[in-house]
Amino acid sequence: xxxxxxxxxxxxxxxxxxxxxxxxxxxxxxxxxxxxxxxxxxxxxxxxxxxxxxxxxxxxxxxxxxxxxxxxxxxxxxxxxxxxxxxxxxxxxxxxxxxxxxxxxxxxxxxxxxxxxxxxxxxxxxxxxxxxxxxxxxxxxxxxxxxxxxxxxxxxxxxxxxxxxxxxxxxxxxxxxxxxxxxxxxxxxxxxxxxxxxxxxxxxxxxxxxxxxxxxxxxxxxxxxxxxxxxxxxxxxxxxxxxxxxxxxxxxxxxxxxxxxxxxxxxxxxxxxxxxxxxxxxxxxxxxxxxxxxxxxxxxxxxxxxxxxxxxxxxxxxxxxxxxxxxxxxxxxxxxxxxxxxxxxxxxxxxxxxxxxxxxxxxxxxxxxxxxxxxx
RNA sequence: GGGGAGAUGGCAGAGUAGUCAAAUGCACCAGACUGUAAAUCUGGCGACUUCGGUCUACGAAGGUGCGAAUCCUUCUCUCCCCA
Numbered sequence: 001x002x003x004x005x006x007x008x009x010x011x012x013x014x015x016x017x018x019x020x021x022x023x024x025x026x027x028x029x030x031x032x033x034x035x036x037x038x039x040x041x042x043x044x045x046x047x048x049x050x051x052x053x054x055x056x057x058x059x060x061x062x063x064x065x066x067x068x069x070x071x072x073x074x075x076x077x078x079x080x081x082x083x084x085x086x087x088x089x090x091x092x093x094x095x096x097x098x099x100x101x102x103x104x105x106x107x108x109x110x111x112x113x114x115x116x117x118x119x120x121x122x123x124x125x126x127x128x129x130x131x132x133x134x135x136x137x138x139x140x141x142x143x144x145x146x147x148x149x150x151x152x153x154x155x156x157x158x159x160x161x162x163x164x165x166x167x168x169x170x171x172x173x174x175x176x177x178x179x180x181x182x183x184x185x186x187x188x189x190x191x192x193x194x195x196x197x198x199x200x201x202x203x204x205x206x207x208x209x210x211x212x213x214x215x216x217x218x219x220x221x222x223x224x225x226x227x228x229x230x231x232x233x234x235x236x237x238x239x240x241x242x243x244x245x246x247x248x249x250x251x252x253x254x255x256x257x258x259x260x261x262x263x264x265x266x267x268x269x270x271x272x273x274x275x276x277x278x279x280x281x282x283x284x285x286x287x288x289x290x291x292x293x294x295x296x297x298x299x300x301x302x303x304x305x306x307x308x309x310x311x312x313x314x315x316x317x318x319x320x321x322x323x324x325x326x327x328x329x330x331x332x333x334x335x336x337x338x339x340x341x342x343x344x345x346x347x348x349x350x351x352x353x354x355x356x357x358x359x360x361x362x363x364x365x366x367x368x369x370x371x372x373x374x375x376x
Numbered sequence: 377g378g379g380g381a382g383a384u385g386g387c388a389g390a391g392u393a394g395u396c397a398a399a400u401g402c403a404c405c406a407g408a409c410u411g412u413a414a415a416u417c418u419g420g421c422g423a424c425u426u427c428g429g430u431c432u433a434c435g436a437a438g439g440u441g442c443g444a445a446u447c448c449u450u451c452u453c454u455c456c457c458c459a
Binding site for chain 2: 219252292
């Protein structure tokens with residue numbers, strides 16, 4: 001299990017590589033679709049594969065609540081349960097510390113969650129989270145961390161970093177780790193909000209523990225766009241060069257291309273699926289709000305240059321009609337197109353890096369991609 | 377032919393003298409969404425506007441009254457029941 005860098009761009013910090021996992025190689029940079037509950041909403045595994053998906057993401061916290069460890073164990077792990085044969089990463093529940101803030105209490109030993117499903121309380125410790133991901137059998141595990149909101153005062157970030165560091169130590173030392181180290185990689189997560197000195201301290205602490213890869217967390221939780229990139233680049237620069245770097249949760253197309261130039265290898269984001277279900281499609285020329293009136297009689301595909309099954313088969317007008325009439329197929333068609341677009345975009349960027357034309361690709365993409373097509 | 381009910385903004389439907397440019401829902405028009413509590417949420421939706429207002433509006437016409445979608449008269453139309 002190792003990460004190898006194949007090529008570095010000369011005009012930026014972009015890099016192309018391969019991460020070997022127990023279930024196959026993942027080419028980087030890589031976008032992984034988010035399948036929180038063991039499914040990328042609305043899409044089948046075959047469809048994900050047809051989009052070029054190499055790595056999938058699921059969420060330990062959500063799967064712990066439902067269907068729960070007992071069933072997942074009986075099923076033989078998450079791969080078998082959901083019939084996904086390729087590599088998979090699982091997030092820990094650290095993001096839920098942020099997104100379900102009203103339902104949890106962070107303590108030194110872990111997080112107490114009140115289930116958003118039935119109100120029952122659960123105490124998650126870093127060890128339990130690793131143990132659960134061991135049971136899931138994910139190829140890349142994430143440790144429990146504390147993802148903070150933005151903005152947040154500095155001394156609160158300092159306190160939080162102590163917790164995340166403490167949990168990182170516990171995660172790496174968890175009893176079950178030694179048996180599965182060969183099969184299940186573990187990434188460390190760097191927090192620190194928008195404070196550079198704290199990001200630096202976090203990198204030093206987390207890297208000193210030693211992980212198979214490093215994630216930059218607590219990004220894109222409300223900061224201005226420029227600040228996202230400033231912090232992401234600053235943090236990426238400090239991370240070990242020979243390990244994969246994962247920018248957690250970020251995602252608009254332009255931002256991912258920029259982040260690749262900042263030295264990021266892995267992305268995940270709910271935007272292609274969530275926004276897809278809400279009628280927003282991404283193309284090389286920009287975003288389409290397909291529910292909007294201008295598409296009523298637009299009989300072109302979402303993207304003329306796209307090879308996905310949605311674009312090969314259906315028109316904007318038809319998809320708008322599906323949203324307009326609340327037909328389920330609309331959600332699926334746009335989700336599929338968006339996943340294809342995201343996965344391909346990053347793969348195209350990778351090819352550009354390997355062929356020494358990344359800066360040209362980056363400039364052309366920025367030039368062409370408009371915020372919005374049709375509508376305001 | 378006799379008796380009864382009713383006509384409100386694109387539709388459905390509240391309101392029954394002042395706080396009504398008129399509730400609410402739908403439709404329509406936009407916006408948001410970043411390690412998914414999301415097929416969700418938010419805003420707009422008579423015209424004009426120097427954004428303070430101004431004007432035109434509750435089937436039609438006329439009336440009462442300081443004031444009418446709301447009361448009275450006539451007319452037009454719709455629905456229901458009985459013959």
